[in-house]
Amino acid sequence: MKLTLTISEVKTQLKSLNHLDDPLVAELRTDTRKGVQSALVAFEKRIQKQIIAKEAFEKRFKYEKSFWSTGNQYVAGMDEVGRGPLAGPVVTAAVILDESFDLIGVTDSKLLTANEREHLYLKIIEEAIEVNICVKDRDFIDQHNIYHATQLAMIETIQGLQHQPTQIIVDAVPLDLNIPQTTLIKGDQKSISVAAASIVAKEYRDHLMDTYDKFYPGYDFAHNKGYGTAKHLAGLKQLGITPIHRMSFSPVPEYK
Structure with missing residues (x-):
């Protein structure tokens, strides 16, 4: 069968295909037009x-x-965002998925664009069995130190789940819970549940910092999310500290 499609029509047809062995692809390989062959390469x-x-x-x-194969119905992936910034809370998230979860794009939140994270965040909330979030503020962090504050937040996140997990996959932070745990270094790159938790935690915290930027202008929180960038440090030097700055983090006390 000889094709009579224009190059524009070929491109449109290829956009709807998801398999290399489609009969149309085989037919297009015999088309000598340069535009068709370029479209095939892109496809x-x-x-x-x-x-x-x-x-x-x-x-x-x-x-x-x-x-799941050993009978653990509820497996919770855990991650945190916000251990390093000079300002803002630490946010932890737990996500429980099931075998029907099919968001291929879910990976370490740091490898995604802002638009990709936001899209996936909404889909994770929609498709997960359960999602729970915990937020610990500046005072809590300064009282307990950031590592312990993160552990306590993670524990609270797990305890707040309606579907109590029988297995936890956590990114690098062991938890004092009587639940079996698998602790992974760079877990958000090795486990879908942890990656989903990293996306949820980051999106939630980023939106909080966007709001704080409106309350405390001059620190560029909307862009640095509380990390110690040049603009943030310039804001500290000019304006001093805010109620969300961590007094236990250097060099924040210098600007009190």
């Missing part, structure tokens, strides 16, 4: 990228699938 790159992403997704699901 093949897109499909290969999808295949790689799917394989990576399945690999990051291996811990959850292993636990």
Whole structure:
């Protein structure tokens, strides 16, 4: 069968395809037009990228699938955001997924754009069995130190779940709980549940810092999220500290 599609129509058709073995693809390979062959190359790159992403997704699901296979129905992925900033809270999140979860784009929140994170955040909230968040403010952090404050926030997050997990996958921070735990270094790159938790925690905290930027202008919180950037330090020097600055973090006390 000889194709009579224009190059524009070929591109439109290829956008709707998701398999390299589609009969249309085989037919297009015989088309000698340069525009068609360029469209095929772009199509093949897109499909290969999808295949790689799917394989990576399945690999990051291996811990959850292993636990599910041994009868652990509720596996909670845990992560935190905000241990390093000079200002703002630390936020922890726990996410419980099931085998139907299929958001291939879920990975370490630091590897995603702001638009990707926001889109995935909304989809995670929609598709997860349960999501829980805990926020600990400046006073709590200064009282307990950031590491212990993070641990306590994570414990509170788990205890607040309606579906109590029988297994926890946590990113690098061991928790004093009578629940079996798998502690992973860079867990948000190795576990889908932890990656989902990292996205939820980061999006929640980022929105908080955007709000704080309106209450405390001059520190560039909307962009630095409380980290010690040049603009943030310039704001501290000019305006002093705010109620969300951590007094236990250097150099914040210098600006009191």
